Amino acid sequence: MSDKRRQYDNQLYCHFVTFSCHGRRRLLDEDQPKKILLGQLNSQLQDRSATCVGFVVMPDHMHAVIRFSETGQLSRFIQHWKRLSSHAIRKWYREGNSAYFQNSEVPDRIWTPKYYSFEIYSEAKLSGKLEYMHRNPVRAGLVQKCAVWKWSSARWYLEKRTVGVPISWVA
Numbered sequence: 001m002s003d004k005r006r007q008y009d010n011q012l013y014c015h016f017v018t019f020s021c022h023g024r025r026r027l028l029d030e031d032q033p034k035k036i037l038l039g040q041l042n043s044q045l046q047d048r049s050a051t052c053v054g055f056v057v058m059p060d061h062m063h064a065v066i067r068f069s070e071t072g073q074l075s076r077f078i079q080h081w082k083r084l085s086s087h088a089i090r091k092w093y094r095e096g097n098s099a100y101f102q103n104s105e106v107p108d109r110i111w112t113p114k115y116y117s118f119e120i121y122s123e124a125k126l127s128g129k130l131e132y133m134h135r136n137p138v139r140a141g142l143v144q145k146c147a148v149w150k151w152s153s154a155r156w157y158l159e160k161r162t163v164g165v166p167i168s169w170v171a
Contacts, residue, residue, distance in 0.1 A: 015117050017115055028058065036092065042164075049069045051067045052166065053066070056137065056151065137151075
């Protein structure tokens with residue numbers, strides 16, 4: 001019996017996706033790596049005719065809810081997003097912005113190889129996942145209110161403020 005979680009991408013679900021920094025290092029503490037990650041998200045959304053329903057960038061991981069206009073897109077979307085963002089983030093760090101890559105014992109890897117995806121079938125489950133995701137910075141003690149965290153779609157939902165990524169609620 002396999003212990004791998006099966007990924008479903010044969011219907012037009014919203015996909016709640018999570019991936020982490022390799023070794024749970026806090027490679028997303030600085031603003032520039034977060035900007036790079038969200039910039040690549042924007043690029044992949046446009047390239048794949050996808051929409052972002054919500055996101056949050058944490059110091060050591062990323063959550064996003066993505067919806068595609070056609071099936072079979074999730075794996076390629078995540079693969080390209082992680083690959084392109086890792087190249088740019090690694091380059092930024094190597095240009096003198098951190099000691100992370102100066103230690104030869106530290107792997108030269110940004111992301112863990114895998115990602116976790118949860119297919120969302122109902123509006124109630126979608127609301128629950130968005131609330132869970134948006135409360136992440138509060139639970140981690142980074143802010144006291146969800147809308148204060150700059151690296152989340154919570155401001156769009158709670159205050160209708162721009163968040164750097166086009167957000168599209170799907171009912």
